[in-house]
Amino acid sequence: MAALRRTLGSLAGSCLADRRLWDRLHAQPRLGSVPTFDWFFGYEEIQGLLLPLLQEAQAACPLRVLDVGCGTSSLCTGLFTKCPHPVDVLGVDFSPVAVAHMNSLLEGGQGQPPLRPAHPASCLRFKQADAQNLQPVAPSSSFQLVLDKGTWDAVARGGLPGAYQLLSECLRVLGPRGTLIQFSDEDPDVRLPCLEQGSPGSTVTVQELGPLRGLTYFAYLVQSSH
Template sequence: MALPRRLLHEVTRAKCSWAGSLADPNLWDRLHAQALPGSPPNFDWFFGYEEVQGLLLPLLQKGVPQGPAAPPLRVLDVGCGTSDLCPGLYTKCPLPLNVLGVDFSPVAVSRMKYLLEGHGDYPGLHPRHPASCLRFLQADARNLGALCPSGSFQLVLDKGTWDAVARGGQAGAQQMLSECLRVLAPQGTLVQFSDEDPDVRLPCLEQGAGSRSVTAHELGPFRGISYFAYLVQAAQ
C-alpha cells in the first residue's frame, strides 16, 4: 500500500527519522518527544477536531443513551497520538461523553495526560458537559484486550492509524479493524479518517466489516488536500 500523500508530508514536516516502520512505537516516541517549549500542545495528522465536528456531532446525537440516568456516550480514539480529536470532543461537544484515547507510544500518552491535568504553561482541560470525562492509556490498537470490552463503545475513531499500521502489512491493518469492530457497540459507528482513495480503502474495509455497511464521505479540502471519512455501521 502506498503511503498516503498527506501522511508522508506531515512526517517529513515533523522531521521524523525514517529509521524504522510506521508501525514501530519507537519511531512515534521520537516524533512526539520532539515537541518544544512554546510549541502547540497538539500535533494533528490531516486536520483537527474543528474540521470534523460537523460530521461527528450527528453520529454522537444518534448514539446517546436516553433517559435521565443514562450513562455518557463512550468514544474510543485508537492511535490518538497528541491529536486535538479527544481534547476537542471533551472540551467542545455539548453532549455527555466518556472519551478514551489510546496509543502505543508512552511518550504520546504521557504528553496528553500532562495536557489534560495541566502543568506549566497548560492550565488543564475542562469538559463542555459536566458529566463528560477524558482518559489516555497506553495500548496497541491491534490488541486492545480487556482494556476495551467487546461492544463497549458507541463511536470508535481512527485518524490516520490504519494508514500507519498498514505500512507494516495488511495483516496488521485487518487485525486492527477486527479489534475496532469487536469493541464497537452493535449500533455504533467506526469512523476512519484518511486521504486514501475509496477505490483502495473500501475493498479492504468491506473485506473485514462482515454484515456491516461501509460508506465513504469526502471532506475538505483542508490546506489544499481532500480527505475521506469511512463509516462502518450496522446495515440499515
C-alpha cells in the first residue's frame, strides 16, 4: 500500500474501506483532459500480461471479465477499446460517484467522444456493487477472468476478514479454470500466505511487474480448481 498512501497524501490516515472516502476522491476535479485515474498503473502497463491470458481463454466468446473495485481506472476502458479479442467487461464499485463517472464516460460525457470497442463483439458495463457481496450482479461461475487492482489492499485496511470475504466472492464468480488476478505492491511474503489460506485447492502464483512509475508491483494469479 506504499504507493497508494503516498497518492492519498493527507487522507492516508482515513479508512480505505470507507465508501465516503472514495466518493469524495472520485468527485474531485481531474487535471487536464484525462478522464480516468489509476492507482498503481493503468491498462497500458499490464496489457502484456492480460492479452496472452485472454487469448488462451478464447473458448468463451466473448470472454467475460469482472473488475472489482474498478473506481475510475482505465483498466475496463482499455480492455474495451484496445483489446483485439472479444470481451464482455463488467466494472463494479461501491462508490456511486465512480460508477456514474464511468457510465458518463462510456456514453460520451466528460467532454469525450463515446467509447468504441476494439472488437465488434466486445461490450462494457459499469454497476454499483459491494465487492464483498457480488450476488446482485454476478452469478456463480459466470466470469473467466476477475481483476482486482488494489481492492484487496483497500478492503484489508478495514480488517482481514473483509479481505477474505472479497477473495471468497471473487472465487465464487470464477468459471471452470478461471483466473483471479490481484495487482498490488504488497510483498509476496505477506500476500501469498493469505491467498493460499483463502483459496484452498487453487493454484496461486506471482509475477513481478515493473518497476512501473519507479515502483515494483506484483500480479498474484489465483487459478480456480473447479
